[in-house]
Amino acid sequence: MIGLSLAYLRDRGLNTALNILLLALSVASLVILLLFSSQLENRFDKDAQGIDxxxxxxxxxxxxxxxxxxxxxxxxxxxxxxxxxxxxxxxxxxxxxxxxxxxxxxxxxxxxxxxxxxxxxxxxxxxxxxxxxxxxxxxxxxxxxxxxxxxxxxxxxxxxxxxxxxxxxxxxxxxxxxxxxxxxxxxxxxxxxxxxxxxxxxxGIKDPVEDHHADHHGGESEEAHAEHAGAAEVxxxxxxxxxxxxxxxxxxxxxxxxxxxxxVPAVEVSRLLALVGVGLDAVRAFAVLLMLTAGLSIFVALLTALKEREGDMAMLRVIGASRAAIIGQVASEGLILASAGAALGLLLGHGVIGMAAANIEQLRALGLNAFAFHPGEALIVAAALGIGLIAALIPALRVLKTDIAETLANAR
Structure with missing residues (x-):
């Protein structure tokens, strides 16, 4: 069934590539936001440790x-x-x-x-x-x-x-x-x-301690010492x-x-993260919407493809394919699309983080690391796979409700 699914996907290569790219962009956006916000917060906490x-x-x-x-x-x-x-x-x-x-x-x-x-x-x-x-x-x-x-x-x-x-x-x-x-x-x-x-x-600022010793040994005035001491600041x-x-x-x-x-570092960092968080939330909402759009695109693509392959599905039923096998074949197409999109999205997300850290001094200074993985990435991948599976199951269930005899008759 996997081989058949891959053959069907290759048959409509452009459509497959566009669906994968759309899902990859949404996954990459969420991964970038997750890595950036988590690494920024962790770095802020580590750098301020012990400083009250x-x-x-x-x-x-x-x-x-x-x-x-x-x-x-x-x-x-x-x-x-x-x-x-x-x-x-x-x-x-x-x-x-x-x-x-x-x-x-x-x-x-x-x-x-x-x-x-x-x-x-x-x-x-x-x-x-x-x-x-x-x-x-x-x-x-x-x-x-x-x-x-x-x-x-x-x-x-x-x-x-x-x-x-x-x-x-x-x-x-x-x-x-x-x-x-x-x-x-x-x-x-x-x-x-x-x-x-x-x-x-x-x-060129004199050390007040050395000036103090010079006062005792060289007779420098208290006024001159105060002037030198005043110049020494932190x-x-x-x-x-x-x-x-x-x-x-x-x-x-x-x-x-x-x-x-x-x-107080804790207070000021909380304010900064709150300000940054407003923008991150907006981008995150857009990324989620993009992922849902990718799921809808997969759904439409599979529904259209299955309408074109109704005869093939009916023939598989005639030669003994079970309902579970039919559902599994269609579901595997959605999972393949989702898996490819999630994998590409992870690569894009980490790649963008790496390029940003390499080319933007401020981000490199904050310790942004493309090789660090966050547990939340597993949830993003799971969400992408879930969307792909749901988008595939709905057309698959529709195929099972079709009349085999009528479909084969129309196919002639």
Whole structure:
């Protein structure tokens, strides 16, 4: 029966190809939406693990989160270095980790921070050691893979955080790679980590601690020290709470009583996903409608074909084919069409995801992966097969109700 079904489908090749393509497009649309939304949400969750609050300059809280947690936007500004000290003194604050941004190397951000930052995201060294002195750098797994940087290699950053070549080069202040991180599947894979003091030094900002020692040994005035200390700023501070009280009290206090802003990653990401979800729901509804249209097309195609083959069906009944065999033969045509459309749709869906990740930097930065499969894809395939089967059974049942003698007489 399968061979007969394939022969019938080949006999109307153009119609078969169009039905397969229509179903494949609907399956591909649903697969793309499923992979994009699920991988985006999972990546957001992984990148923000352990980060309960971000403190930065006044501006858009979402921009603050995107720039400081996910590193896909520009910062809102800088905050005084004293902010780190003040946050660490707050009751209920377990960790306050500074970030200093501004430069990049081959589109990978150079982040001034502390060893507590990679530890917060569960990163571990693949080889080498953690940065300790100024101008020492530890690179993420993606940075190492795409730049080929080895231990001991020197490189210079460029001003800017988005362009491939960066801005003006800081040739006089090269970094040296002292460690490489193992892959984590988080944002840290595409970061270059160094001390905050390294970022200050690249931009000609003096370290307040060194200035303090110079005051004692060189007699520099308190006013000059304050001026130097004021110039030393950070871009944002990542905060991990140690108690629920701080989670309730601290964000509101910072937003109302200071010139800074506090943004909670979980809240801002939920808002972002809600906004994106409206558009995804609309596209998803269109894809479902397209799948139903494909099912209707299969139904019409099989109904038309069976009308043309009524004589063949009647002859099969005469030579002893059972009702179940007739239904199975027609149903197999629908299942073959649906299976081919589902398989092609899966390939198209994953292919589009792969092409998008390869050609769009922002999507690649978010970790979009064409080789990841979602359990929901099985439901999409099952729905496609179900639609194909239903579309085939209705014409098959109609054939069984026809009068064999009358059909054969008309066929003459």
């Amino acid at each position: 609050m971000v403190v930065g300059a006044k501006g858009s809280p979402l921009q603050l989160i995107l720039s400081s947690v996910y590193h896909v936007d520009i910062p809102t500004g800088n905050v005084p270095l004293d902010t780190v000290v003040l946050l660490r003194r707050q009751l209920g604050v377990a960790e306050a980790i500074p970030l200093a941004l501004g430069d990049s190397f081959r589109s990978f951000r150079i982040v001034g921070t502390e060893p507590a930052y990679p530890a917060l995201l569960g990163a571990s060294l693949a080889d080498g050691r953690m940065f300790a002195a100024k101008m020492e750098a530890v690179i993420g797994a993606d940075v190492a893979a795409r730049t080929g940087a080895k231990l001991g290699q020197r490189f210079v950053g460029g001003h800017g955080m988005s362009s491939g070549d960066g801005g003006p080069k800081h040739e006089e202040t090269p970094f040296i790679v002292v460690g490489r991180l193992a892959p984590t599947g988080t944002v840290i894979d595409r970061l270059i980590l160094t001390r905050v003091e390294s970022v200050w030094g690249v931009h 871009t944002a501070v990542l905060v991990r709470f140690g108690s629920p009280i701080a989670a309730v009290r601290l964000p509101g206090f910072i937003n109302r009583q200071t010139n800074l802003q506090a943004a």
